Amino acid sequence: MPSPRRNAEGRPLAACAPSSSGSPAHGGGGGRFEFQSLLSSRAPGTDPTCARLRASESPVHRRGSFPLAGAGCSPALPSPLPEEDRMDLNPSFLGIALRSLLAIDLWLSKKLGVCAGESSSWGSVRPLMKLLEISGHGIPWLLGTLYCLSRSDSWAGREVLMNLLFSLLLDLLLVALIKGLVRRRRPAHNQMDMFFTLSVDKYSFPSGHATRAALVSRFILNHLVLAIPLRVLVVLWAFILGLSRVMLGRHNVTDVAFGFFLGYMQYSIVDYCWLSPHNAPVLFVLWNQP
Numbered sequence: 089m090p091s092p093r094r095n096a097e098g099r100p101l102a103a104c105a106p107s108s109s110g111s112p113a114h115g116g117g118g119g120r121f122e123f124q125s126l127l128s129s130r131a132p133g134t135d136p137t138c139a140r141l142r143a144s145e146s147p148v149h150r151r152g153s154f155p156l157a158g159a160g161c162s163p164a165l166p167s168p169l170p171e172e173d174r175m176d177l178n179p180s181f182l183g184i185a186l187r188s189l190l191a192i193d194l195w196l197s198k199k200l201g202v203c204a205g206e207s208s209s210w211g212s213v214r215p216l217m218k219l220l221e222i223s224g225h226g227i228p229w230l231l232g233t234l235y236c237l238s239r240s241d242s243w244a245g246r247e248v249l250m251n252l253l254f255s256l257l258l259d260l261l262l263v264a265l266i267k268g269l270v271r272r273r274r275p276a277h278n279q280m281d282m283f284f285t286l287s288v289d290k291y292s293f294p295s296g297h298a299t300r301a302a303l304v305s306r307f308i309l310n311h312l313v314l315a316i317p318l319r320v321l322v323v324l325w326a327f328i329l330g331l332s333r334v335m336l337g338r339h340n341v342t343d344v345a346f347g348f349f350l351g352y353m354q355y356s357i358v359d360y361c362w363l364s365p366h367n368a369p370v371l372f373v374l375w376n377q378p
Contacts, residue, residue, distance in 0.1 A: 189342075197275055197340040204277040204337030217332045222283050224297040224329045226260055229304065246372060247364055248311050255307060255358040259299055262354065263347075267291040278337040295339045298347025299354065301326035306355045 202210040203217050222228065233256060237249040264286070272293040274280075282289065289296075305326040309319060330348060333339040339347075365372045 193340050193342045194275075197334055197337075198277065200331075200334045200341070201275065201277050201337040203332075203335045204275075205279060210335070214336070217336050218281075218283075220329055220332050221297065221336065221338075223325070224301050225283055226256065226296065226300060227284055229300065230256055243365065243372070250368075250371060251358055251363050252304075252307060254361075254363060255303055255354060256300070258358065259296070259303055259351065259354055262350065263294060263296040263299055264288045266294060266350075267296075272343070275337050275340060282338070292339050293343045293346065294350055295330065295333050295343045295347035297333055298330040298339075298344045299351035301329045302348045302351025303354045303358075306352060307358070310355075310359075 202208050203214045205211060206214060208214075230253070233249055233253045237246065237253065240246050240249055267288040268291070270293045271291050274290065274292040280290075305322050308314070308322055314322070326348075330344045333344050334341055363371065
């Protein structure tokens with residue numbers, strides 16, 4: 089018994105298209121019947137099952153594969169992942185540079201933290217470093233400036249001390265604001281045994297001692313008449329104070345470096361907003377009262 093004719097998709101012709109008026113028994117009618125059945129099977133809307141099968145097996149939907157005859161409907165392709173969930177295989181040059189700088193900063197800070205504890209390599213020098221830490225603390229500088237301002241009896245001395253007090257208050261405000269915004273933790277090898285701490289002192293960036301050292305040293309060098317050896321001692325005090333912050337394990341190297349830069353720029357702000365009896369007479373009148 090001869091097998092029934094099948095269309096290009098492996099199905100019987102009667103399954104995908106209705107029978108036409110031609111009969112295969114007549115001469116030449118079989119070819120026309122087969123041609124019309126093939127066209128009707130390819131026409132849209134004739135058979136939804138065949139249409140879905142052809143759509144799923146087209147090379148557009150299945151790249152790198154060929155349509156298989158008689159295969160079932162392929163499963164739906166998975167939806168692509170959102171952009172934020174994809175793995176970034178090509179990080180930017182700036183990201184690589186920042187990560188490298190952070191790794192070098194942490195490594196160098198740990199190497200220089202030779203006074204972080206009594207058991208460290210330079211643990212015997214730790215008391216001297218803590219004494220140097222007090223010399224750069226904000227509370228002694230504020231109290232000393234207020235005392236000198238109350239004892240001063242000249243307008244020139246009051247003007248310099250008033251601006252020094254203004255610069256110290258500005259330094260405390262800016263450092264506390266940046267620490268609260270950045271919130272970088274102190275190094276892991278640090279011991280919280282400082283002279284006096286506030287809530288923001290648990291953060292590391294920037295170093296308040298470094299900003300104060302740069303600010304005060306530049307202020308003194310510009311408004312006090314000192315001999316060359318004393319000017320050198322002021323610069324050495326600022327540099328050693330910043331270095332001691334890393335040696336004690338209080339800060340990382342970048343904290344101190346940015347602190348020096350911030351303190352240097354703070355003096356420029358104070359110099360631009362310099363207080364004098366002409367632009368701030370109320371302040372000087374208050375201090376002039378007996």
